Amino acid sequence: MRRTFICGNWKMNGSLDETMNLIGGLVPRYQDSFVNVEIAVCPPFTSIALAHSLLSDRGVRIAVGAQNCHDQQKGAYTGEISTRMLVEAGCTYVIVGHSERRAIFSETNEFINKKILAALSNGLKPIVCVGETHEERELQRTFEVLLEQLRGCLRDVTAQQMHQVTIAYEPVWAIGTGKTATPEIAQDSHSFIRSEIEALYGKEVANNVCIQYGGSMNASNAEQLLHQPDIDGGLIGGAALDAESFMTIVRIASQAH
Numbered sequence: 315m316r317r318t319f320i321c322g323n324w325k326m327n328g329s330l331d332e333t334m335n336l337i338g339g340l341v342p343r344y345q346d347s348f349v350n351v352e353i354a355v356c357p358p359f360t361s362i363a364l365a366h367s368l369l370s371d372r373g374v375r376i377a378v379g380a381q382n383c384h385d386q387q388k389g390a391y392t393g394e395i396s397t398r399m400l401v402e403a404g405c406t407y408v409i410v411g412h413s414e415r416r417a418i419f420s421e422t423n424e425f426i427n428k429k430i431l432a433a434l435s436n437g438l439k440p441i442v443c444v445g446e447t448h449e450e451r452e453l454q455r456t457f458e459v460l461l462e463q464l465r466g467c468l469r470d471v472t473a474q475q476m477h478q479v480t481i482a483y484e485p486v487w488a489i490g491t492g493k494t495a496t497p498e499i500a501q502d503s504h505s506f507i508r509s510e511i512e513a514l515y516g517k518e519v520a521n522n523v524c525i526q527y528g529g530s531m532n533a534s535n536a537e538q539l540l541h542q543p544d545i546d547g548g549l550i551g552g553a554a555l556d557a558e559s560f561m562t563i564v565r566i567a568s569q570a571h
């Protein structure tokens with residue numbers, strides 16, 4: 315059985331006050347029946363320690379992740395943060411290769427690969443984002459782009475390490491736009507990603523790897539998406555900023571798998 319994983323990507327939202335309110339909304343909505351779902355939230359760096367302490371004080375099984383990291387552990391990298399620092403602050407996960415980082419901060423597959431290797435060697439579980447732009451989809455280059463991103467990002471990651479890795483399929487045209495991929499389109503890409511993981515690592519790893527969908531997933535469309543055979547969870551942006559919506563998605567996930 316594959317793990318089901320719902321993760322909130324708060325992006326650049328979540329001052330200390332907002333974090334306190336949002337975590338305060340998640341905690342009472344958490345139910346023991348959600349135990350079959352892995353749950354995490356990824357606040358901005360400055361709110362990670364607070365989110366972690368609020369959640370662990372309340373004994374709620376929601377982990378904390380970061381939205382980015384650097385591949386080096388220390389030194390002259392002004393403005394960057396290392397994977398060890400993130401672990402120290404309470405992170406279990408780190409999102410890498412988000413399309414906003416690729417597009418706005420020019421991150422390449424090569425750099426993302428270094429971050430993934432750094433995360434894995436320091437006990438952080440990477441959530442590796444891949445996905446095509448609208449233009450690439452129009453040009454029927456989706457699978458080619460996914461292939462290039464997967465191969466580039468996962469270089470030198472071993473089959474053993476793949477157990478710690480989550481893949482997030484996030485079609486760029488669906489992020490923050492309200493334009494969710496149809497369940498069929500998403501399933502098609504997820505199944506392609508799994509087949510590529512099989513080509514790289516064999517059947518066992520492919521069957522076990524958790525592939526999240528991300529891109530305007532919300533409480534209304536989560537059910538249809540999560541019922542697709544190769545969609546194992548969600549990376550949620552906008553809807554993760556509302557405790558009720560986020561925990562509704564978690565509940566749907568706990569019933570879907």
Ligand code: PGA
Nearest residue numbers: 489490529530550551552
């Ligand atoms: P969205 O963002 O749910 O707001 O589309 C998802 C993401 O960027 O991870």
